[in-house]
Amino acid sequence: MENQLSCFLLVFTSLIFIFMALRTWMNSKSNQSASKLPPGPPKLPLIGNLHLFVGTQPHHCLARLARKYGPVMLLQLGEVSTVVISSAEGAKEVMKTHDSTFAERPPLFAAETITYNFQDLVFSRGDYRRQIRKICVMELLSQKRVQSFRTIREEEVSNLVEAIKLNAGLAVNLKNLVYSFSLSILSRAAFGGRFKQQDAFKKLLPDIVELFGGLSVVDVYPSLKFLCLINAMRPKHKRLHREADEILESVIQEHKATKLTAVMKQENEVYDLVQVLVDIQDRGDVEIPLSTSGIKAILMDLFLAGAEPTVSIVEWAMSELLRNPQVLQRAQAEVRQVVGDREYVNESAIVELKYLNLVIKETLRLHPPAPLLLPRECQERCEVMGCVIPVQSRVIVNAWAIGRNHNYWTEADTFDPDRFMESSVGYKGTDFELIPFGAGKRMCPGMLYGIVNVELILANLLHQFDWKLPDGMDPQDLDMAEVFGASLRRKHDLCLVPLAHQFGT
Numbered sequence: 001m002e003n004q005l006s007c008f009l010l011v012f013t014s015l016i017f018i019f020m021a022l023r024t025w026m027n028s029k030s031n032q033s034a035s036k037l038p039p040g041p042p043k044l045p046l047i048g049n050l051h052l053f054v055g056t057q058p059h060h061c062l063a064r065l066a067r068k069y070g071p072v073m074l075l076q077l078g079e080v081s082t083v084v085i086s087s088a089e090g091a092k093e094v095m096k097t098h099d100s101t102f103a104e105r106p107p108l109f110a111a112e113t114i115t116y117n118f119q120d121l122v123f124s125r126g127d128y129r130r131q132i133r134k135i136c137v138m139e140l141l142s143q144k145r146v147q148s149f150r151t152i153r154e155e156e157v158s159n160l161v162e163a164i165k166l167n168a169g170l171a172v173n174l175k176n177l178v179y180s181f182s183l184s185i186l187s188r189a190a191f192g193g194r195f196k197q198q199d200a201f202k203k204l205l206p207d208i209v210e211l212f213g214g215l216s217v218v219d220v221y222p223s224l225k226f227l228c229l230i231n232a233m234r235p236k237h238k239r240l241h242r243e244a245d246e247i248l249e250s251v252i253q254e255h256k257a258t259k260l261t262a263v264m265k266q267e268n269e270v271y272d273l274v275q276v277l278v279d280i281q282d283r284g285d286v287e288i289p290l291s292t293s294g295i296k297a298i299l300m301d302l303f304l305a306g307a308e309p310t311v312s313i314v315e316w317a318m319s320e321l322l323r324n325p326q327v328l329q330r331a332q333a334e335v336r337q338v339v340g341d342r343e344y345v346n347e348s349a350i351v352e353l354k355y356l357n358l359v360i361k362e363t364l365r366l367h368p369p370a371p372l373l374l375p376r377e378c379q380e381r382c383e384v385m386g387c388v389i390p391v392q393s394r395v396i397v398n399a400w401a402i403g404r405n406h407n408y409w410t411e412a413d414t415f416d417p418d419r420f421m422e423s424s425v426g427y428k429g430t431d432f433e434l435i436p437f438g439a440g441k442r443m444c445p446g447m448l449y450g451i452v453n454v455e456l457i458l459a460n461l462l463h464q465f466d467w468k469l470p471d472g473m474d475p476q477d478l479d480m481a482e483v484f485g486a487s488l489r490r491k492h493d494l495c496l497v498p499l500a501h502q503f504g505t
């Protein structure tokens with residue numbers, strides 16, 4: 001009995017000892033991983049670090065904080081842990097090394113109603129998202145499809161040039177002109193030329209884009225959904241959604257009814273994006289059936305993501321060119337030499353405009369239309385640059401800060417297209433110091449479509465016109481202030497005076 005007791009005591013004490021040792025080891029382990037969380041600014045109760053964003057542009061504020069806390073930092077935005085990446089090395093780890101871990105996006109409030117409960121590409125998840133992405137990359141925005149819209153682009157750009165000619169000598173608002181050009185191309189490509197409600201849809205779009213312009217309160221306090229009732233956000237979203245839905249429904253029904261697809265295929269006519277999607281739905285050869293609301297959600301994405309960046313890039317490029325007259329002269333000389341005195345620049349000439357290509361690259365470096373790309377979400381525990389990224393935290397990559405980082409760019413704030421002359425760095429997602437289109441599994445699928453629009457429009461603006469600022473304003477006084485929104489815009493619209501160029505003088 002005594003033996004049994006001492007044996008019991010021995011086992012019991014050993015168990016306690018093992019338990020305590022285990023606890024100490026686990027505590028030290030969890031402290032270790034807590035200390036490996038990214039550094040970040042001190043937080044205030046309830047709001048975390050939200051106050052730091054008051055009165056500043058988010059990408060500027062995050063770049064400033066990164067100089068203090070480093071290229072991987074952790075912020076608390078209301079209830080949401082947010083990791084901000086501000087170096088090419090960090091971006092590479094997120095968008096290449098751990099691409100799958102960061103492949104999903106957080107569900108944002110504005111998207112819920114507008115994208116038919118996340119049935120689009122940007123906000124859908126898992127297998128459905130992979131399928132939609134494949135449709136976008138292979139069918140809707142492939143090189144072949146983009147090429148098929150060439151006539152539409154060339155017609156629209158000639159309309160634009162004519163509209164500017166009518167205003168020669170007067171100040172024109174470049175943003176409005178280019179926006180209208182960009183939307184016309186997109187709606188003709190998406191709906192086809194036959195669709196009558198294009199104008200109604202074009203009118204509605206700016207209000208919908210506006211919903212995605214800033215961070216909604218509900219996005220930083222997701223547990224407090226009732227907040228959306230306080231400022232009547234939901235009814236506004238629903239109204240815009242209803243109006244857009246009616247238009248999209250009728251365009252889809254019209255395409256289904258006319259059954260033009262087979263005929264058009266034979267006649268090699270331009271095959272619009274709604275037809276492509278309706279065809280996929282009819283064929284039924286995708287794993288997860290494509291519903292009509294899925295088609296509408298994809299169309300919404302294309303309009304929301306596709307129209308604005310072109311405007312942003314053209315406006316910034318023209319602003320920089322005016323402030324850098326030597327670069328402007330060189331770009332104009334190139335296009336005029338290649339195209340001669342023909343009335344418009346067509347797409348065959350674009351490949352020869354090497355210097356214009358450098359101008360666009362440099363504009364994308366300094367003024368990426370999506371300065372913080374689109375947010376991602378961490379799906380499982382992983383480390384980036386030695387820091388632990390908490391599961392389900394939101395991950396933001398500051399492409400704007402990376403594009404202006406002195407570690408990668410000499411005279412980083414200077415607009416100098418020549419820097420790319422001897423450099424192989426490109427924006428196609430393999431060089432992480434230049435990522436205006438993002439990279440990896442969620443990289444922009446509209447890059448080809450977007451770039452060809454920008455090239456065509458800039459080439460025509462530079463070929464046909466000489467440009468000056470209104471009221472004799474000195475280009476060096478041009479305000480370059482930015483506003484963060486659905487895309488990175490100029491705070492003040494760019495108004496310029498076009499003068500028809502006299503060829504041969």
Ligand code: HEM
Nearest residue numbers: 122305306309370373374436437438439442443444446450
């Ligand atoms: C021309 C300038 C454009 C720029 C600079 C640009 C930039 C971007 C960026 C930074 C992203 C997020 C990438 C990431 O998270 O890694 C993105 C996503 C996207 N872009 Fe673009 N974009 C442009 C044009 C377009 C066009 C013309 C379209 C369509 C017509 C388009 C459709 C999309 C879509 C659907 C996504 C979401 C992709 C996904 O979530 O998987 N973009 N874009």
